[in-house]
Amino acid sequence: METMNNTPPQPPESAAGYRALVVDDERPLVAVVTSYLEQASFEVAGAYNGHDALARAREIDPDVVVLDLGLPGIDGIEVCRQLRTFSDAYVVMLTARSAEMDTIIGLSVGADDYVTKPFSPRELVARIRAMLRRPRKEPAYETPPPRPGGEEVKPRSFGALRIDVEGREVSLGEHPVMLTRTEFDVLAALSARPGMVFSRRQLIAAVWGETWVGNEHLVDVHVGHLRRKLGDDPAAPRYVTTIRGIGYRMGTGQ
Template sequence: MQGLHALVVEDDPDIASVIEETLAAAGFEVTCAADGRAAVEAARSRPPDLVTLDITLPQMDGIEVLRHLRETNDCYVVIVSARTDEIDRLVGLEVGGDDYIVKPFSPRELRARVAALFRRPRGSVGPDGSSTEPDRPAGSEPDRSADTRSAVIDCGAGLLVDADRREVQIDGKTLDLTRIEYEILAHLAERLGTVCTREEMVSAIWNSPLVHDHHLVDVHVANLRAKVSRHSDRSWLRTIRGIGYRLDRA
């Protein structure tokens, strides 16, 4: 993560200092902003690769900051907040947060979660807000040498998961999914008809032994279900009570 830019948005100077030191030790160049408007301006003047974002901020709250960020930037966003209510998690993740850490937190956990995010493929957002794939040489094709999976997984009834384009379509319409929502659906689609436990999904998607909040899976699945339901009344995603989830062919 050497040379990457992190923006720390936090109005508590002590917490901001801890986050700044943790990210700097991981190799980031760190900029700090103590209020929402300053954060938006900082992101415009130097687009970040990572943002840690408090929700309760002066001038402009963190959710509004996140909305502004997502208009032009697909950077990773880790919400770092003292709010523990489910609605706060739902709103933050729905608007475009990639992860949610509750204060107080350990610097080791923050560093592990950030490292897990950067191990996943990352696209970018153009001026029109559309997603693009990670850069690769012009004219080249995606490298499938280490991946024998079919590029497109047909889940029936018009639901297609395209692994190369990292897109999900229902009846030809592309769903507007966050990275984690896509990862969850792709993980289940690759195991069509098989029950996946929350523990397995956390391990595969967050790829960190320190990410132990299985409730994160439920929050992202709820968001995913809501987006799917806007395009179809079909039901592919099943909850297996006390265990996890399964994607069935409709």
């Protein structure tokens, strides 16, 4: 990780008004990440264990949480799981291990991204800024414009699958499907252009933003979670089809 003597530059665009919560039992690391985020105009709070992290999250309602996987007591996985019951903050998981299973578990409970220690605070801040550029009210993926006369945009239907983009709700038949924000955004991006093959890079641009940096296979993990929640068999997909060597395509649902 970069040293504290390396002062981060003032970013070209302000992040004023955004709140960040940094959670790690290594106090020097919390201090460094806090310094970089404050230089980027974030309001920052810190916590050093899982109990305090959840309490602080309820108190300040952060826009983004930087969360260590290996916390003492309540670990980062459980913190993220509980956080998702009351917050839609973006979560960046920090892990000292690069094992694929750590990544999959972290993302499966609602983390949006992960960073392996040691890491560059500058890169971390860049990822956070890219995530926050994902609009909350006007998604980066293509949404049909309002119809004349104020008529509501109809939900997208693929067989039994119904996607209400404006209401951010998904259902299979009569049953609601609970998706994380990122899973919903991936599904919305794919369903905006049925039949079109999206590369991983195109999905990253639509969901994470053009400036996102990191492993593009992050898309595969979120698509895998999405498929499981939709009951979609990759060997005989109804909704999300893998196009080998290219990416993914939204099917008809039949």
